[in-house]
Amino acid sequence: xxxxxxxxxxxxxxxxxxxxxxxxxxxxxxxxxxxxxxxxxxxxxxxxxxxxxxxxxxxxxxxxxxxxxxxxxxxxxxxxxxxxxxxxxxxxxxxxxxxxxxxxxxxxxxxxxxxxxxxxxxxxxxxxxxxxxxxxxxxxxxxxxxxxxxxxxxxxxxxxxxxxxxxxxxxxxxxxxxxxxxxxxxxxxxxxxxxxxxxxxxxxxxxxxxxx
Ligand SMILES: [Zn+2]
Numbered sequence: 701x702x703x704x705x706x707x708x709x710x711x712x713x714x715x716x717x718x719x720x721x722x723x724x725x726x727x728x729x730x731x732x733x734x735x736x737x738x739x740x741x742x743x744x745x746x747x748x749x750x751x752x753x754x755x756x757x758x759x760x761x762x763x764x765x766x767x768x769x770x771x772x773x774x775x776x777x778x779x780x781x782x783x784x785x786x787x788x789x790x791x792x793x794x795x796x797x798x799x800x801x802x803x804x805x806x807x808x809x810x811x812x813x814x815x816x817x818x819x820x821x822x823x824x825x826x827x828x829x830x831x832x833x834x835x836x837x838x839x840x841x842x843x844x845x846x847x848x849x850x851x852x853x854x855x856x857x858x859x860x861x862x863x864x865x866x867x868x869x870x871x872x873x874x875x876x877x878x879x880x881x882x883x884x885x886x887x888x889x890x891x892x893x894x895x896x897x898x899x900x901x902x903x904x905x906x907x908x909x910x911x912x
Contacts, residue, residue, distance in 0.1 A: 703843060703845065703848075704843070705842065705843045705844075705845055705859040705862070705863055706841060706842060706843075706862075706863040715828075715839070717828050717832050717837060718828070718837045718838070718839045719836055719837065719838045719839060719869070719903075719907065719908070719909060720839050720840065720841050720869065720909060721840075721841040721865075721867045721868055721869050721909045722867035722868075722869065722901070722903070722907050722908070722909055723866070723867045723908070723909065724865065724866050724867045724909075725866065725867075726866060726867075727866050727896075727897050727898050727899060728866065728867055728898070728899055728900075728901040729864060729866075729867075729868055729870065729893055729898040729899070729900055729901065730756075730757065730867070730868065730869045730870065730900075730901055730902070730903050730907075731749075731754065731756040731757070731870050731872060731889075731900055732756065732757045732758075732759060732783075732817070732838070732840065732869060732870060732871055732872065732903070733745060733756060733757070733758045733759070733872050733873060733874040734758075734759045734785055734817065734819075734871060734872070734873050734874075734875075735759075735761055735764070735785065735789065735873050735874065735875040735878075736758060736760060736761070736764055736771070736873075736874035736875065737758065737760055737764055737765060737768050737771040737772055737775065737874065738764055738768065738771075738874065738875070738876070739768060739771065740876060740879070741874045741875065741876065741878075741879055741882070742758070742768075742771050742775070742874045743771065743774070744883070745874050745882075745886065746774060746775065746778060746780075748886050748887055748890060749778075749780070749890070749900070750778065751890070752890045752891075752894055752900065753900075754890060754894075754900035755779050755780050755781075755900055755901060755902040756780050756781075756900060756902060757780065757781040757782070757783055757815065757838075757902050757903040758775050758780060758781070758782050758783065758874065759782075759783040759784070759785040759815070759817040759838075760772065760782055760783070760784070760785055760807070760810075760811050761785050761786065761787070761788065761789050761807070762784070762785075762786065762787035762788070762803075762806050762807030762808075762809075762810050762811060763787055763788055765782075765807070765810045765811050766810045772810075772811070779902070780902055781813070781815065781902035781903050781904065782811055782812075782813050782815075783811070783813045783815030783816060783817055783838065783903070784804060784807045784808055784811050784813050784815065784816045784817070784835065785807065785816075785817055785819060786800075786803040786804055786806075786807050786818075786819055787802075787803040787804075787806035787807045788803055789819045790803040790804075790819060791819060791820055791822050792818050792819070792820075792822045792823040792824055792827050793820075793822040793823075793824065797824075797826050797827060797830060800827050800830075801827075801830055801831070804816065804831065804835075814834070814835055814836055814905035815835065815836050815838055815903055815904075815905065816831060816835035816836065816837050816838065817837070817838045817839070818837070821839060821840075823837070836903075836905050836907070838869065838903060839869070840869040840870065840871045841863070841865075841868050841869055842859070842860060842863045842864055842868045842869070842870045842871070843859065843870075843871050844856040844857075844859050844860050844870060844871060844872050844881075844885055844889075845859050846872055846873055846878040846881040846882050846885055847873055847875075847877060847878050848881075849877070849880075851881065852880075852881060852884070853880070853881040853882070853883065853884025853885040853888075854884065854885075854888075855881075856881045856882075856884070856885035857884070857885045857888045857889055857892070860885070860889050860892075860893075861889075861892060864893065864898075866898075867909065869903070870889075872885070872886065
């Protein structure tokens with residue numbers, strides 16, 4: 701598996717239509733949770749966030765949101781943002797433009813958000829063009845790598861502590877695959893960044909990244 705826990709600066713100018721981080725002014729941190737909502741993990745995440753008065757953004761798979769409407773309602777009721785992560789976790793690089801758009805719109809019918817994150821971060825120029833008028837396309841600048849089954853939760857904390865800066869958008873997953881690491885990493889990250897004076901802020905359609 702190859703990935704970088706911090707997005708290289710060189711990539712960013714090539715993709716100005718995408719949001720990579722929020723404002724570097726102040727001390728906001730944007731935690732994002734992809735691939736839920738599911739009953740095994742998402743309510744636990746909401747409980748941990750609540751303990752710290754933290755607000756986050758949940759990029760929901762449409763199929764999961766349709767299966768678990770009560771959890772989707774709880775996410776919204778507790779002041780978090782929701783975003784679109786396609787209906788079935790579609791891979792933009794191996795899905796035609798038309799099929800990709802269908803998957804995004806099917807998710808939109810359930811999730812109804814102006815925020816969109818492409819699964820795997822894989823999206824083509826054409827797909828960006830088709831979506832950018834209607835959606836704020838959200839990437840990230842820090843990966844916890846909680847999806848990586850070869851590392852432990854402490855390493856995920858380390859990935860975040862090393863790379864987070866004001867305005868960072870951090871990727872976590874409310875998924876079964878990430879659970880072994882998330883259950884260790886999330887409480888520690890919330891403790892750490894609270895101590896550092898960060899506030900945990902949900903993304904909005906108007907969130908913009910000031911020049912770094
Ligand atoms: Zn995903």
